[in-house]
Amino acid sequence: MAKLIPVVELFGPTIQGEGMVIGQKTMFVRTGGCDYRCRWCDSAFTWDGSEKSEPLSAEEIIERLDSLCENGYSHVTISGGNPAIHKGIGELVALLNEKGVATAIETQGSIFQCWINRVDEVTVSPKPPSSGMETDWTKLDLFLQQLQAPAVSLKVVVFDDADYQYAKHVHKRYPTVPFYLQTGNEDFAEKEDPRFLEKRMGAYEALVEKALADKEMNNVRVLPQLHTWLWGNKRGV
Numbered sequence: 001m002a003k004l005i006p007v008v009e010l011f012g013p014t015i016q017g018e019g020m021v022i023g024q025k026t027m028f029v030r031t032g033g034c035d036y037r038c039r040w041c042d043s044a045f046t047w048d049g050s051e052k053s054e055p056l057s058a059e060e061i062i063e064r065l066d067s068l069c070e071n072g073y074s075h076v077t078i079s080g081g082n083p084a085i086h087k088g089i090g091e092l093v094a095l096l097n098e099k100g101v102a103t104a105i106e107t108q109g110s111i112f113q114c115w116i117n118r119v120d121e122v123t124v125s126p127k128p129p130s131s132g133m134e135t136d137w138t139k140l141d142l143f144l145q146q147l148q149a150p151a152v153s154l155k156v157v158v159f160d161d162a163d164y165q166y167a168k169h170v171h172k173r174y175p176t177v178p179f180y181l182q183t184g185n186e187d188f189a190e191k192e193d194p195r196f197l198e199k200r201m202g203a204y205e206a207l208v209e210k211a212l213a214d215k216e217m218n219n220v221r222v223l224p225q226l227h228t229w230l231w232g233n234k235r236g237v
């Protein structure tokens, strides 16, 4: 029997606002459940019990994506929560592959599944000290050793100096993996702050300046969460 996938949100078309394929037109599948509890998680509704997920088969997910996008789509991003806790996603990835639709995943690198190697773009985002989570380096080493996907990147969110030092450590530990620094959004719960965009731009400028002045961070890409510049903390975009 097909394994069901707990889905919290399906949305799109939108643009990928973060990381290695920023700007890519994409659909999103957001799964429920996470093995982490990051203090600043902007998607805590996937794991804090505030929302129920709907168990869907891979076919049902594709039907719903199709009905969201009458013009069709060529790219699907799977995020969460941690999508890597769900075995059933392998079937979704295989079906999308068959249809010629490219796939991407966002995960923190704590749990590996064989199907991850069939995802076209894998973003691994280990969590810095401000998250309150502790990285199990042995697990992360193993995750990256097993990872054979066509395109892989590391992305570390930075809120403060300790996070930046952590990001440097990650980049040094895995020097051959394309590395992204991403600004943290401390106003993730804010709905109507008139200074929201100004603050996001300020955080981006500060992170860019830090990286530009750092001789150990010459081969990095520095990015904001671009979707928040357009749409703030709105859900489903």
Ligand SMILES: C[S@@+](CC[C@H](N)C(=O)[O-])C[C@H]1O[C@@H](n2cnc3c(N)ncnc32)[C@H](O)[C@@H]1O
Binding pocket: 034, 040, 041, 042, 043, 079, 080, 081, 082, 083, 106, 107, 108, 124, 125, 155, 157, 182, 183, 184, 185, 186, 188, 225
């Ligand atoms: C919501 S998570 C889901 C995927 C997976 N659990 C992970 O953390 O990689 C997707 C991305 O959003 C980032 N993120 C979550 N909350 C954020 C915040 N307040 N500011 C900036 N990035 C955030 C995470 O670090 C991760 O890269």
Ligand SMILES: Nc1nc2[nH]cc(C(=O)O)c2c(=O)[nH]1
Binding pocket: 014, 015, 016, 017, 018, 043, 079, 080, 106, 227, 237
């Ligand atoms: N547009 C857009 N881009 C994103 N990139 C990563 C996201 C996520 O929540 O995983 C996300 C999201 O929620 N929306």
Ligand code: SF4
Binding pocket: 034, 035, 036, 037, 038, 041, 042, 043, 044, 046, 080, 081, 082, 108, 127
């Ligand atoms: S690992 Fe991702 S989904 Fe899980 S709590 Fe952290 S940011 Fe949120």
Ligand SMILES: [Mg+2]
Binding pocket: 042, 043
């Ligand atoms: Mg998000």
